[in-house]
Each structure stands twice: as C-alpha cells, then as structure tokens.
Amino acid sequence: MKDLRMRAIRAAVLSALLGAALLLLAGCGASRTPDGERSAAEKPSREAAAAVYDPTPAPTPAPHEHKWHDGVCTICGAECPHERHDAQSCLCTTCGTETEHSYLNGICTRCGAGPEFHTELIQLPEDMGVPAEEHGELESFYYALGTGEVLPGEHGTATAEERKMRNLVVYTPFGYDPEKQYDVLVIAPGAGHFARYWLDRPNRLSGVFGRIKGRELLDRLIEHGRIEPMIVAVVEYYLHESPEDVAPIYEADLRERILPFLAANYGTYASVDEDGRLIAAPEHFAFAGASYGAMVGWQILPDCTDMFSYWGLFSGAFRNDEEMAERINGGVDAEHPINWLYAGDGDEAPGWSAYKHRVEYLDENCESLELGKNLSFVAMKDVEHGFSTWNNSLINCLRVFFRSRCVPAG
Ligand SMILES: [Zn+2]
Ligand SMILES: [Zn+2]
Ligand SMILES: [Zn+2]
Secondary structure, X not given: XXXXXXXXXXXXXXXXXXXXXXXXXXXXXXXXXXXXXXXXHHOOOHHHHHHHOOOXXXXXXXXOOOOEEOOEXXXXXXXXXXXXXXXXXXXXXXXXXXXOOOEEOOEEOOOOOOOOOOOOHHHOOHHHHOOOOOOOEEEEEEEEOOOOOOOOOOOOXXXXXXXXXXXXXXXXXXXXXXXXXXXXXXEEOOOOOOOHHHHHOOEEEEOOOEEEOHHHHHHHHHHOOOOOOEEEEEEOOOOOOOHHHHXXXXXXXXXXXXXXXXXXXXXXXXXEOOOOOEEOOHHHEEEEEEOHHHHHHHHHHHHOOOOOOEEEEEOOOOOOHHHHHHHHHHHOOOOOOOOEEEEEEEOOOOOHHHHHHHHHHHHHHOOOOOEXXXXXXXEEOOOOOOHHHHHHHHHHHHHHOOOEEOOOOO
C-alpha cells in the first residue's frame, strides 16, 4: 500500500520534472537574438513555473493564544521567547522551558539573582554522581619547544629529554561537529602534572562521589544540562624558578601556537589570518589554572585579556598585591573586559585566607574587577589543596563562564 503510494508520487514528480525540462528546452531554442540580448518571450515565465510547482503558501495560523508544550507552541511552532525564568528551577515563568541563567554585571537578566556557587561538597548536585551515557573524546598532540623555551631544572617527573617536547590534550564533547562553533576552556595543570593528568586520571571530586576523570566530569556536566558542550584543552608548562619566569614563555605558547592551532583545527569562535596569526574571540575563551598553574595564570592575566575574558584561578595566587593591581589597571581595558574571574581554594589549604585578602585588595584597587559583579572568591569547606578543590572550583566556574558579561561602568 505504502509502496504503491510512493510509486504514484514518484511518477507524478517525474512527469512534472519532464514537463519542466521540456519547457526550459523550448525556451532555450528561441532564446537568443543575434546580438545576444534576451528577447521578451524567453523571460522566465510564471505560467511555466506554475505548471510545475504548486505554490500554495503554508497556512498562516490564525491569531491565537500560544499553547506551550516543552517551550514550543503546539499551534504555530514558536519557541520560548520569554525573558523571565524562575531563579531556582530556571523554568520559564510563561511556557515552562528551562533556560540558563544569563548574567550581566553579576545579575541574571532573566531572574534578577546572582550566581550561586556551592561552598561545601555536600551541596554538589546529585546528578554529578550519575555517569554519563555518552562520552567526549581526547586527542593528544606533541610539539617541540623553540630555542630558549626549554628551561633547566626539575619539573616533577619529566626528564630533561621529555621537556623538549610539550603535550597538548584536547577534549571534544560527545557529538562534536567541527562545522559548529564551541566555547573553549584552556587549563594549566598543577606543578609537575602532565597534560593528561587532570582529564584522564581519576582525581578526587568529593567523599560521596569519590574520584572522577576530568573528561567524565565534563561529560556529566554536559549530559546533565549544566553546561553547554565545549572544547577543553590542557596545555603543559615547565617549571622554572618562579611563575614570573614561566609566564612569558607560556603566554607566547598560547598566543603563537596553541590558540591558533585550536582556531585553525577545531570549531571555535576564533580564527587565524593569512599568516596563521590568531584572530581571538575572548568572549568565548576561558582560562583555568590550578596551584602553580594558577600562579602562572595570574602572571599572564594582565596581558592576555585580548585572548581570554573568563578566568578561574584555583589554589594559587600572586605575591605582590600592589604590583598586580597596577598591572591589571594598566592591562585590562573596556575593550577587553574580564567577564568573570573566579578565585577559589579549599579552607583547609595553607594560605587560603591570604589568597582571599589578595582578591579583596584587587576588588578595592582595580576598576575592572568588582566582587559579585565579575569577581568571586570561594573557599570550599573542609577541603585541602588538591583535586577536590580544583574539580569543585571548575564546576563553580562553569556556572558563570560563557554566560556572564561584564560591561564596565562609564
Ligand atoms: Zn503559537
Ligand atoms: Zn518561555
Ligand atoms: Zn536567572
């Protein structure tokens, strides 16, 4: 029955096409006058078109009161256009669709609430313990460092020979489509940690949820609808005497190699020019660092807001408050604002309160940073210096990364 109907439809379509072809041929035959101008007779004919197509317009639904079902009107197919949602459930107050918080200067434009960060491990949402059914992929790349980039001295477990090559590990989410554009998070790992350490090794999340690979944490955050699918790249650095020594090499690596590579080879909002130089998209790029990686992050921040507008710096600070405030005031401008800077630590970690005071100093002394507007400090309760802090800080960051904007006053 179905078969027959298909055959009938096919026959009708074929004869219509044949008719169209004949009409076109007939048109062509009489088409050109000797001087090449078109004669009036061969203009595309409405009658001919009408013989082939049935231009019945799609019915416009009569004016109606939308009937919402899962955020789509069952009468006209319109999708949730509403501006308000409930602060707790995030459900649209009109049609019930779940819509993300969207922050402007620290306030959600849909509900008027600020971001809620969890400060205790027991506040972790239960679905963080539910394994993802679909998984993203990891790719690994090795590249050689240039002259002067291989620093002498110890670096965790890396031998001098290994230190000549640097490793980049890239996570792409499940269903990744290179034709689409994704937000990008770049991670600087802790001292002596290889690029795979965070993403591909089970590290502590909490007492209840135990250990989890970073890649699985991302899978769960995406699958449970807590973040949008994104690309995450972990970039190694090698230790030297101080984060200040490492920072210029690391910054150049990001600017000249890593970000152009990601822009040229992955679906991101950034691109490269003819010479392979980065055309950055800082509103779609975030940087996170842990421990020594955070200390390096602080050192590059004042010069890198043209590449990244979101910063998560966990368990690693800077040494000189005045100097850092001065550098931020000199380097961060209205053209390249910090959309959010999340500083975090565990409250069992040595030096966490000193770190908090440093962040408060920046709040008071930097025009471009304001606690609650685009700056936060969270000390995770009963947690030491380690992956539990970093994984939980990462979850918190991603509540505001790529969905908060800071518009500087004036
Ligand atoms: Zn409707
Ligand atoms: Zn709605
Ligand atoms: Zn909201």
